[in-house]
Amino acid sequence: MNEIIRMEKVNKSYYMGEESLHVLKDISLTVEKGDYLAILGPSGSGKTTLMNVLGCMDTLDSGTYQFEDMEVDKCTNKELSWIRNQKIGFIFQKYNLIPQYTAIQNIIMPLLVRGMSREEAVEKANEYIELVGLSDRIFHKPNELSGGQQQRVAIARALITEPALLLADEPTGSLDSATGKDILTLFKKLNDNGNTIIVISHNNQVAKQSKRIISILDGRLME
Ligand SMILES: Nc1ncnc2c1ncn2[C@@H]1O[C@H](COP(=O)(O)OP(=O)(O)OP(=O)(O)O)[C@@H](O)[C@H]1O
Numbered sequence: 034m035n036e037i038i039r040m041e042k043v044n045k046s047y048y049m050g051e052e053s054l055h056v057l058k059d060i061s062l063t064v065e066k067g068d069y070l071a072i073l074g075p076s077g078s079g080k081t082t083l084m085n086v087l088g089c090m091d092t093l094d095s096g097t098y099q100f101e102d103m104e105v106d107k108c109t110n111k112e113l114s115w116i117r118n119q120k121i122g123f124i125f126q127k128y129n130l131i132p133q134y135t136a137i138q139n140i141i142m143p144l145l146v147r148g149m150s151r152e153e154a155v156e157k158a159n160e161y162i163e164l165v166g167l168s169d170r171i172f173h174k175p176n177e178l179s180g181g182q183q184q185r186v187a188i189a190r191a192l193i194t195e196p197a198l199l200l201a202d203e204p205t206g207s208l209d210s211a212t213g214k215d216i217l218t219l220f221k222k223l224n225d226n227g228n229t230i231i232v233i234s235h236n237n238q239v240a241k242q243s244k245r246i247i248s249i250l251d252g253r254l255m256e
């Protein structure tokens with residue numbers, strides 16, 4: 034099976050006391066292994082909500098969601114966290130690095146958490162550090178790195194566990210346009226290497242190098 038994601042008629046609302054806000058409306062989406070998909074939409078259209086559902090960080094109200102052979106809509110919290118940890122690499126606008134740790138320490142964290150030895154983890158990290166083009170800054174802490182360098186650290190950290198899916202929410206949102214372009218070129222390279230990527234943004238530039246573009250408007254998808 035070459036499908037990694039199949040969503041059918043997914044709905045999601047936020048409930049606040051008596052009030053509710055219907056954010057995702059009958060979302061159906063399939064993503065193949067090796068795809069590079071951009072989901073574009075204006076502020077408030079439901080992008081981050083969709084990312085949270087795709088990333089198994091939030092549940093859906095109705096519809097079905099299959100990730101590889103797992104029925105996400107029927108998963109327990111423990112199973113959802115297993116999918117997040119084992120299957121998905123997350124990249125965020127704000128990088129979300131650990132400030133006290135150097136670049137290399139941030140990158141190897143997911144491997145140490147899995148019980149790998151430090152030597153083995155560092156060796157594995159070298160491959161990804163080279164891939165993202167960060168070789169000369171690995172002993173610096175996040176506040177000693179530029180935004181683009183911090184995002185490269187975050188990308189290496191997301192890749193090091195070899196996730197089935199790379200999920201990015203506004204990955205260039207904190208970067209100037211030239212640096213943002215560099216990061217997108219890196220995504221293109223990762224996709225050429227076989228990584229499946231979904232990138233979510235309000236910025237059309239982000240879609241330039243993707244294989245597929247889907248718009249989200251008021252909680253509905255349009256391909
Ligand atoms: N936890 C929440 N509780 C209640 N309402 C929420 C919550 N999160 C988001 N919303 C609302 O849901 C709608 C969609 O929000 P979402 O964050 O998915 O939009 P977005 O497309 O990511 O926007 P942006 O481009 O500004 O990040 C908005 O109206 C927002 O106010």
Ligand SMILES: [Mg+2]
Pocket residue numbers: 080081082
């Ligand atoms: Mg958002």
